[in-house]
Amino acid sequence: MQEQVQILQNKQIASGYYHLVVRSETIARNCRPGQFANIRISDSLDPLLRRPLSFFNYSTETIEFVYRVVGYGTSLLTEKLVNDTLDIIGPLGNGFNLDIKKEGKVLVVGGGMGIIPLYPLIKNLAQNGFVLEVLNGARNHDELLLLDYFRKDSIPYSVTTDDGSAGEKSYVTNILAERLAEEKIDCVFGCGPHPMLAAVAKIMKETDIPCQLSLEERMACGVGACLGCVVLMNDGSYKKVCKDGPVFLSNLIAF
Ligand SMILES: Cc1cc2nc3c(=O)[nH]c(=O)nc-3n(C[C@H](O)[C@H](O)[C@H](O)COP(=O)(O)OP(=O)(O)OC[C@H]3O[C@@H](n4cnc5c(N)ncnc54)[C@H](O)[C@@H]3O)c2cc1C
Ligand code: FES
Structure with missing residues (x-):
């Protein structure tokens, strides 16, 4: 439209x-x-x-x-x-697949600006009674977004910063690994810079828990016509982030 x-x-x-x-x-x-x-x-x-x-x-x-x-x-x-x-x-784009299990906890992992596209998902999960935790990482305090929204919506969250200026001085992927070791996790969603998503995919590869990642690529047409946004998949095929994505299962993407 x-x-x-x-x-x-x-x-x-x-x-x-x-x-x-x-x-x-x-x-x-x-x-x-x-x-x-x-x-x-x-x-x-x-x-x-x-x-x-x-x-x-x-x-x-x-x-x-x-x-x-x-x-x-x-x-x-x-x-x-x-x-x-x-x-x-x-x-x-396709958006997130919301047809997920509701037995354990859902983790939503955002890095920097990546938390922005995750917010409608977080609200939807909370409204539909999912037990969830947001893991929100950024370079520093000033780049941590949406904490006021999470407080207002009573959404549980944990924060990491690279420089320790807010939350734990760590990478958000370290918290992800801790949660996976400690708790029953049904599903993981993520969006953030490419290295963070690659790290999430690597961690998730050791589990059989589904993980949906939202990718960002430079785009031209935005509707699947120019091939400007293709990414390589593990099976050797290329997918268009604008049309086939931006959300893909982490185990399909060739990082
Ligand atoms: C599906 C999708 C959703 C996005 N959602 C948001 C959002 O909610 N909020 C937001 O701030 N940004 C978002 N972006 C990124 C945003 O589109 C770019 O930052 C913007 O197009 C840059 O335009 P510009 O003319 O200001 O910068 P340009 O002059 O074109 O580029 C300036 C710098 O930004 C980088 N850049 C440009 N395009 C992208 C891109 N697509 N991804 C990453 N880096 C880029 C370039 O490498 C360059 O360093 C999204 C991108 C995609 C593909
Ligand atoms: S931006 Fe043209 S195919 Fe994706």
């Missing part, structure tokens, strides 16, 4: 991070956890390519995004004002 959406808010929430809220009549009603939108940043042809952003939150009439300013497109996006319109295509 393609829709012209009206900006309701585009506010800086921390240094380099923005919270964008738009009014949507069609896409919002069809979003699922783990999906994303491809956003046209400018009315001109510069930049030509849309920029993909994950759904952070949605209701029947609004969609929220959280984005980090990293380059040209996201810088331009910060200049958008309330009541401006954006051309967005979505919902895109």
Whole structure:
């Protein structure tokens, strides 16, 4: 679906991070956890390519995004004002598979910005009575996102930072390994930087617990037409992150 959406808010929430809220009549009603939108940043042809952003939150009439300013497109996006319109295509991608066991605990592992696409999943799991714990890791205190949301929603979470400025000075993957050794875990979900996801996949390989990872690749078309986002799978095939993913079982991905 393609829709012209009206900006309701585009506010800086921390240094380099923005919270964008738009009014949507069609896409919002069809979003699922783990999906994303491809956003046209400018009315001109510069930049030509849309920029993909994950759904952070949605209701029947609004969609929220959280984005980090990293380059040209996201810088331009910060200049958008309330009541401006954006051309967005979505919902895109497969999203997380929510058909999972409900016997033990579900772990949701986020690294840095990776916690953003996990938030709709976390809310969905909590609302559906799953016992869950969020393992949220970041480089430092300032890059830890969403802790206020977890507190507000009474969602159990553990925090690690690389420099020890918040939570345990460790990698979030170390906590994952500890939980797997100590508790009955039904399923693991993850999103974050590539090295973190590779580490999660390596840990999960030693278990028979299903693990769904959401990947990020540079994208062009966002709809499976250009092959710009392909990733290699363990069976030698290539999958399109935008269309076949962004969520894949960890044991299928060739890290
Ligand atoms: C499915 C998907 C969901 C995403 N969700 C979010 C989100 O919710 N919030 C958010 O802040 N970002 C998200 N991203 C990343 C976001 O799309 C990029 O940061 C953005 O497109 C960069 O555009 P730019 O013009 O500002 O940067 P550019 O000038 O194009 O690039 C600047 C820097 O960002 C890096 N970069 C560019 N694109 C990506 C990418 N796709 N993944 C990782 N690094 C990239 C480049 O390597 C470069 O170092 C997502 C990406 C994908 C593929
Ligand atoms: S971005 Fe074009 S195929 Fe995925």
